[in-house]
Amino acid sequence: MLITVIPIAYALVTLALALSFWRLLKGPDAPDRILALDTLYVNTIALLVLLGIHLGNAIYFEAALLIAMMGFVGTVALCKYLLRGDIIE
Amino acid sequence: MRRLLPHPLLTLTLALLWLLLVNELSAGHLVLGAVLGWLIPFVTSPFWPERIRIRHLPTLLHYLGILIVDIVRGSFHVARLILRGPAHLRPAFVEVPLALRTDLAISLLANTISLTPGTVSAQLSGDRRTLIVHTLDTGDTDALVAEIKQRYESPLRKIFETGDESC
């Protein structure tokens, strides 16, 4: 059952990545692009977790954890730049 | 006691996080987690001026239960609205007057609002008295404000601010 479900899940998550990427290219405003980047990294975590289940290897989890942390910090830094025009005050 | 162990709740959380991170329950990691949980709040205590006190534990547990149910409910709600299409949405900004005063309670309320059905908290006014909330599909804004206040704000107030005296 898992054998049939995992390719469907891959397809859905990849489509999600494509849609977020389209929004990243299209904009139109800076917050839209940041939101698209934010969604893109969360989708990447989904893809990595799926890969971990598919290949039966827990090592991908570490990468997912790092992406989650770096992605959040990146989003906050970009938002702060938009709000204040500066990151470190 | 208070100087040596400034934030007992933070210590407990950090020790638990360490055990989750190494994904292993052994005596060695238990000790290491406890040491880290003590050391980190001790070294960084100037950054944590506010002392967190939970005044009403049963309400906190009940609140967490409501939160989990509402997260799932909220996602289904948003998924349905997205699939129905943008033409049917009635987006609006709503101002929610706040009765909460402590920073922790306000930030928890804002986070809760963002995770629950159809609403995202957008901005806290400069005087910390109103929270501007964006809703995806609302006909009756007054009912929404009343629901937020009754469902999320009053338990938070009971947990972190007033304890047993009110509510």
Place this chain on the structure above:
Amino acid sequence: MTDILLSLLILTGAAFTFIGSLGLARLRDFYTRLHGPTKATTLGVGCLLIASALYFSVRDEGISLHEVLVTLFLFITAPVSAHLLAKAALHLRVKSLAAVPRQRGEPHEPAE
């Protein structure tokens, strides 16, 4: 039995991830687009992470809980980034379908 539960979790997770991004691509203004990724995508990835925890717990016959860490982290950070993005958008006066409220008590109130 666990196979069915696992498949169900993976499918719901992937579907919610997709719907979140669909909302991002499909809706018409920034503030409505914000809702999809914060709620649907977060729950979707949460479902996938729980599926992963279940899978490794069953396979290795020991409880694997570190996925819970990422799930918690995502559920805590998603509303924070949504709030910051909304605040930045209000600050930049991004086009909105809903009437933007008058901003009170702002340190630098822009002239109308």
